[in-house]
Amino acid sequence: MKRRLLLSSLSSSVLMLSLSAVAAEKIDFESRYQRPSSDSDEGGLWGYMDREEDKVKKSPFLIRDAQFKDYLSAIACKLGEAHCPDIRVYPLMVPLFNANMAPNGMMQIWSGLMLRVDNEAQLAAVLGHEIGHYLARHSLQRLRDAKSRSGLGFVTGLFGAVGAIASLGLAAGGFAYSREHETAADEIGISLMSKAGFDPNESAAVWENLQLETKASTEGESSGFQQLFSTHPLPKDRQDNLKRIALLSPGNIKNEELWQNKVAPYLRIWLKDEIKRNKFDSTIALLNRLTQREKNKSEYLFSRGEAFRLRNKGEDFQLAINDYKAAVLWGNEPAEAHKGLGLIYKAKGEKDLAKASLLTYQAMEPNASDSLLIKSYIEELES
Ligand SMILES: [Zn+2]
Structure with missing residues (x-):
């Protein structure tokens, strides 16, 4: 069953604005994705991701706290709606700003992202964007584009298990999503967070906060969110588009206090990991912001x-x-x-x-x- 879910809950003015932004491109997706047959190219992709997921399950970086994981899963679920049963959330102790969702339903949320977001709405903005790539099957399209050149190499760049972070950083740049895919994921993300009741204006706040760190990092200092920026480039017009759509979308939940209570037990270790990156200029810029809490x-x-x-x-x-x-x-x-x-x-x-x-x-x-x-x-x- 196909349905036009993403923009249906928004006002007609938002609908028109969104459609013009994506050149009236229709974004249809299935109500649930079934496991593809293993001899199809998509089946191969799922199989590859299943093996990556096994590595993540055994990773020493995995945060093995069922309550915390359930809390994050509930946020992802609200965003994913009917796709909720297919989303499996893995919080990982990696001090880089990143989250991703693989075609088989594995969603990684890295601690560098959780340290930086101020509230649930900001987390929802990033997760909604990633779910957007999943719903619109962007990775499958990327696979088809990349197949002749690099096989599954790009998959490691986009969703690779942690432990290969160094190579991941190198691989990711060459395998970014296209500009069209980014714009589409932005719009699905805002729509999902708005429908879940979150304040969509927090989406732009995430990027503005990150830019404080980008500006502060000295030449040659790669920043903690390089990973995300290299796979999800965010030019100025994309950011303006996000802001415009957000202004017209309903939703006011931020849950700032709740979020900060939930992450409190992890703060000390996440901050230690942040310091260990040895990128002090951007870390100080980050902490100039966080010390205001x-x-x-x-x-x-x-x-x-x-x-x-x-x-x-x-x-x-x-x-x-x-x-x-x-x-x-x-x-x-x-x-x-x-x-x-x-x-x-x-x-x-x-x-x-x-x-x-x-x-x-x-x-x-x-x-x-x-x-x-x-x-x-x-x-x-x-x-
Ligand atoms: Zn993206």
Whole structure:
């Protein structure tokens, strides 16, 4: 059964606008996708994705928290409507801004994306776009285009299992979706999020926030969302189109507090992974934004302090000290805020301050993996 689902719930003015934006192209899709026969080219694609999905299930990066996974699945389900039973969500600990949905129904949501979105509506904007590619069968069309050249190589670029991230980044650029597919996925995405009640204006907010990081990253520094941008290029007119359609689409749910409560247990580890990327300019730009949040403020302040301390350019040590102290003042700071202070004071030769901070760290985390090293520092400072 074919149906014209995507624009049916929108007002007629939106319908006309959307149709003009996609040059009156009709986007029809099945109410559910059945598994194709294994000797068809689509069947081959599904089989390949099934094997990738097995790797994801065993991946050490998979977040194995059934409640959290169910929570994310419920959001994807609201967007996917009748396709809900076919969507299988996998949250993964990868500090890059990315989500994707493979033709067999496997949906990956990476932690770098979850760290960056402010609310459920922003997550829904990205997932709706990915579901849009799925509904419109863009990957199958890409497969047919790419078959003579590269076989399944592009599939790894678009949906590859984590663990091959390095090669993924390289592969992805050459296998981006076409401009037409991006525009179509944008419009399906906005329609889906609007129908699910989410505020469609949050879609443009996602991209605006990401651009703060792009602008801050220095030459040669690849940013955390390079992955998404390379597979989903977002030129200015596409962004303007998103904004225009959003303004005319209903929906006001953001669920900001709920979202931030759900991700709170993961923040510390996601922020650690973000710092480990060693892309401090874009990380600091990200944290300039996140430190404005009220909830878990000390985690963000501490992390920005870490980024300043490790970048160590110009006034960075002083900026790090300011952030660590602000995290302590705010309360519930990670013990490592005191370690960071201790290391900077030690480097500056301020022995008493260094010793006091390291002792506080030691008292808060007596069994830390670096406890012997910290003990030796304290002894060194006493001598
Ligand atoms: Zn896309």
